[in-house]
Amino acid sequence: MPMLFSSQRKVSDTVxxxxxxxxxxxxxxxxxxxxxxxxxxxxxxxxxxxxIYNVRTVKKFNKKIINRxxxxxxxxxxxxxxxxxxxIVKKIGSNYYKLYSADHIFRTIID
Numbered sequence: 001m002p003m004l005f006s007s008q009r010k011v012s013d014t015v016x017x018x019x020x021x022x023x024x025x026x027x028x029x030x031x032x033x034x035x036x037x038x039x040x041x042x043x044x045x046x047x048x049x050x051x052i053y054n055v056r057t058v059k060k061f062n063k064k065i066i067n068r069x070x071x072x073x074x075x076x077x078x079x080x081x082x083x084x085x086x087x088i089v090k091k092i093g094s095n096y097y098k099l100y101s102a103d104h105i106f107r108t109i110i111d
């Protein structure tokens with residue numbers, strides 16, 4: 001009978017977040033930590049850190065993007081068993097999208 005460790009039973013879901021140029025901030029620095037500051041509401045912000053290898057560019061994007069209210073609920077219920085993969089979707093020009101992937105470990109909630 002195979003042994004199951006807790007790390008083997010973790011569930012991972014993907015959450016797509018649209019970058020809003022008017023509210024959100026994107027910090028890109030060479031040889032430093034890159035991150036997004038996503039504005040959830042008037043008092044709460046979330047930092048999503050990502051590595052340069054977690055960025056990809058696509059021409060078409062048709063996944064479901066969640067709104068900020070749902071994002072707040074997802075963050076509240078996030079834990080070590082139910083891991084989330086967060087992908088920030090940033091529109092570049094008129095035909096391209098950049099997808100920045102951040103794991104649940106690399107996010108910080110700021111109240």
